[in-house]
Structures are given as C-alpha cells and as structure tokens.
Amino acid sequence: MTDIQESGSRTRTRQAIVDAAIEVLARNPAAPLGDVAAAANVGRTTLHRYFAERADLSAALRAEAVDRLRQATERACVADGTGAAAIRRLCQEYFDLGDVLSLIFNEQLLLTDADWQQTAGCDAEFVEMVERGHHDGTVDPELPASWIQSLIWSQLYAGWSYIGEQGVSRHEALRLILRSIEGAVSVR
Amino acid sequence: MTDIQESGSRTRTRQAIVDAAIEVLARNPAAPLGDVAAAANVGRTTLHRYFAERADLSAALRAEAVDRLRQATERACVADGTGAAAIRRLCQEYFDLGDVLSLIFNEQLLLTDADWQQTAGCDAEFVEMVERGHHDGTVDPELPASWIQSLIWSQLYAGWSYIGEQGVSRHEALRLILRSIEGAVSVR
DNA sequence: CCAGAATGGAACACTGATGTTCCGAAAAAG
DNA sequence: CTTTTTCGGAACATCAGTGTTCCATTCTGG
Numbered sequence: 163m164t165d166i167q168e169s170g171s172r173t174r175t176r177q178a179i180v181d182a183a184i185e186v187l188a189r190n191p192a193a194p195l196g197d198v199a200a201a202a203n204v205g206r207t208t209l210h211r212y213f214a215e216r217a218d219l220s221a222a223l224r225a226e227a228v229d230r231l232r233q234a235t236e237r238a239c240v241a242d243g244t245g246a247a248a249i250r251r252l253c254q255e256y257f258d259l260g261d262v263l264s265l266i267f268n269e270q271l272l273l274t275d276a277d278w279q280q281t282a283g284c285d286a287e288f289v290e291m292v293e294r295g296h297h298d299g300t301v302d303p304e305l306p307a308s309w310i311q312s313l314i315w316s317q318l319y320a321g322w323s324y325i326g327e328q329g330v331s332r333h334e335a336l337r338l339i340l341r342s343i344e345g346a347v348s349v350r
Numbered sequence: 351m352t353d354i355q356e357s358g359s360r361t362r363t364r365q366a367i368v369d370a371a372i373e374v375l376a377r378n379p380a381a382p383l384g385d386v387a388a389a390a391n392v393g394r395t396t397l398h399r400y401f402a403e404r405a406d407l408s409a410a411l412r413a414e415a416v417d418r419l420r421q422a423t424e425r426a427c428v429a430d431g432t433g434a435a436a437i438r439r440l441c442q443e444y445f446d447l448g449d450v451l452s453l454i455f456n457e458q459l460l461l462t463d464a465d466w467q468q469t470a471g472c473d474a475e476f477v478e479m480v481e482r483g484h485h486d487g488t489v490d491p492e493l494p495a496s497w498i499q500s501l502i503w504s505q506l507y508a509g510w511s512y513i514g515e516q517g518v519s520r521h522e523a524l525r526l527i528l529r530s531i532e533g534a535v536s537v538r
Numbered sequence: 539c540c541a542g543a544a545t546g547g548a549a550c551a552c553t554g555a556t557g558t559t560c561c562g563a564a565a566a567a568g
Numbered sequence: 569c570t571t572t573t574t575c576g577g578a579a580c581a582t583c584a585g586t587g588t589t590c591c592a593t594t595c596t597g598g
C-alpha cells in the first residue's frame with residue numbers, strides 16, 4: 163500500500179513482528195500479543211506501536227498471507243501442462259508455505275472473496291486448471307473444482323499436522339500428500 | 351462412570367448442556383460458557399452447577415466424543431470385507447458424527463492415546479484394517495495406516511466445511527468424500 | 539397440596555488480555 | 569559527539585470471561 167517513507171529500521175522491526183506472529187498464531191490462534199512480541203524479540207509496547215489493535219496485526223497477516231499465496235501460485239504455472247500435473251505443482255508450492263498454511267486453514271484470517279481473487283489461485287486460474295484436467299482426462303470429471311480446492315487445503319494441512327505428530331520428514335510428508343491427491347483426483 | 355443416582359431431570363439437563371456445547375464449541379472453540387448455556391436454554395448458573403469449571407465441561411465433551419466415536423467404529427465392522435471396503439464404511443459412519451467431528455479435529459479436546467485406545471478405532475483395529483487392505487490389494491502399500499488415518503479425518507472435516515461453504519447437500523458431500531478417499535488409498 | 543429438588547437472575551470478586559501513557563535507555567543518523 | 573529515532577519497561581484503566589454466592593421462583597414427586 164503506502165511504502166512511502168519508512169526507515170529501514172522500522173521496516174525490519176515490522177517484518178520481524180509479522181514473521182513472529184505467523185509462527186505463533188499458526189500454532190495458537192488465541193495466543194496473547196505478549197507472546198507474539200516475545201517471539202519477535204520486541205517489547206509489547208513496540209508491537210502496539212506498529213499495530214495499535216489486534217485487528218491491525220491480523221490485517222497485516224492477511225496481506226502477508228495473500229501475497230505469499232499469490233507468489234506460490236505464480237511459481238506453479240498452473241496454466242502449463244496437463245491438469246493433474248498443474249495440480250501437483252500447485253500442491254508442491256503451497257506445501258512450502260508452511261505456517262502460512264495453518265493460518266489460512268484455521269481461518270483465523272478468513273480470506274474474503276476479494277482476497278482470493280488477488281491470488282488468482284482460485285477463481286479464474288484454478289477453475290481453468292481443473293477443467294483443463296477434466297478435458298485432457300487427467301482429472302476425474304465427477305469432482306468439481308471447488309471440491310478439489312477443499313481437498314488440497316485439507317490434505318496440505320493434514321500433512322503438516324502429520325509431520326508434527328508422527329515426526330516424519332517434510333519430504334516424506336510431501337510424498338504422501340502428492341500421492342494421495344494424485345490418486346484422489348485422477349480418473350478411475 | 352458414576353451413574354449412581356441422578357434424577358431424570360438432572361440427567362436430561364446435563365445431556366442438554368453437553369449437546370449444546372458440542373454444537374456451539376464445534377463452531378467456535380473459544381465461545382463463552384454463557385453462549386453454551388443460552389444454546390442449551392439454561393441459565394449460566396445452572397451450567398456451572400453441573401460443570402464447575404470449563405475443564406469439567408471439556409472432560410464431559412471428551413467422554414461423549416469418545417463414546418460416539420466408539421459406537422460409530424463398532425457399526426463400521428472394520429474387520430469385515432476388503433480393506434478398502436472397510437475404510438469406506440468407516441468413513442460413512444464417521445461422517446454422521448457431524449459436529450463431533452469438528453470438535454475432535456479442531457483438537458479442542460485433544461484425545462490422548464488412552465482415549466484412542468478406548469475407541470479401538472485407531473490402534474488395533476484400524477491398523478489391522480489397513481494392513482488387510484495392503485495384502486488384499488485394495489489399499490496402496492505405500493500409504494501407512496497412520497497417514498490414512500490423517501487422510502480420513504482431514505477429508506471428513508473438509509467435507510463438512512464444504513457443506514457450509516458451497517451449500518451442497520450432505521449426501522453430495524459424502525459422495526465426494528468417499529470418491530476422493532477411495533481414489534487416494536487405492537492401488538495405482 | 540406440600541416439601542424438597544432444580545432453576546434462573548443478580549451481584550460480586552478475580553483473572554488475564556488489551557490498549558494507552560509516560561519516561562528513560564539504546565541505537566541510528568547526522 | 570549530538571540529535572533524532574526507536575525501543576522497552578512500568579504503571580494504569582478497561583474489558584470480557586470466569587467462577588461463586590445468595591435468594592426468589594418454578595418444577596416435581598409423593
């Protein structure tokens with residue numbers, strides 16, 4: 163928005179707070195702001211200096227999440243290759259979002275339709291990607307795009323939870339996710 | 351535990367509170383107890399008379415969830431038929447748990463290992479069911495039982511969310527869930 | 539109908555999170 | 569080194585949820 167004038171110091175502090183917030187609030191959405199400040203190695207006063215109310219921090223988090231989501235979607239090049247291949251790439255990119263994933267999924271920051279459109283990951287591109295898959299025979303036509311969307315999010319979330327519970331490697335979790343999603347969406 | 355002596359009236363009131371709590375807390379785990387009391391058509395004082403602290407209500411909820419989970423698992427007869435067929439039946443039964451599903455999944459009441467063993471849905475029977483599927487060729491041997499467990503929970507949760515978001519029927523959501531899970535676990 | 543059980547509302551104290559103010563210390567900029 | 573910016577701690581008021589007590593009312597079984 164307004165990048166007009168912000169000292170390097172302030173920019174770094176602000177980012178440190180946002181990063182810490184993502185980490186802390188992903189694990190406990192109801193965590194006190196004091197915990198966030200502590201995680202950012204910043205006084206609670208300072209946090210309030212940047213984000214007067216909790217809602218302001220949430221807004222910043224939402225913006226950050228939308229931005230990272232948009233970048234990940236771009237990297238996936240959802241317009242290329244078969245539908246199934248594109249879905250696979252998208253999952254790989256989204257997987258790397260890590261904590262941001264939990265934040266979005268937990269709907270702590272429920273993204274509005276307007277937010278989603280900014281990512282271009284849903285509305286236009288996503289639907290187009292799935293329908294391409296429907297036509298090229300790599301995606302089960304019985305499964306609507308919106309359901310596949312839900313599917314991907316829940317599986318990614320399950321994967322990260324699985325890492326925490328079972329102590330498996332990120333790589334192994336991603337392997338399971340991709341294999342499961344591929345099987346779920348492929349034509350039988 | 352101690353069913354010893356509880357007037358019919360008290361039993362009904364207690365159950366009404368538990369039912370209301372499941373409904374309210376499934377949607378908002380941090381909901382005030384006043385909301386729960388209101389949903390149960392009961393004074394906040396009365397609620398505290400049955401469950402002195404919030405933790406006491408949570409404990410009752412956990413017990414209720416474990417019980418319903420156990421019943422659903424029993425109905426699924428996970429020991430019968432092929433592995434894939436058993437998984438399908440289990441999903442159908444779990445799907446009907448509705449709000450209880452959200453409660454468990456949101457880990458508001460994180461079930462301990464001891465709780466899980468009571469349901470017999472995880473440890474023994476569940477693993478046995480999956481491994482049977484591994485051997486009879488109906489379940490992908492690449493997917494460990496614990497992952498399939500995660501898969502099922504996340505998909506069921508996604509299904510209920512989907513109903514709320516997209517306004518589809520329960521029946522349609524269950525269809526999508528079953529189709530997706532079947533594809534995800536089946537051998538390629 | 540009557541006594542005991544069950545309930546609901548009001549009032550209260552307590553707690554933890556929030557948001558604000560103020561001031562001195564530390565850091566960065568010049 | 570001096571000025572300006574940035575920061576952190578302490579103190580404070582506020583607020584919402586919690587848990588408790590007390591009492592009047594309603595319900596229920598006998």
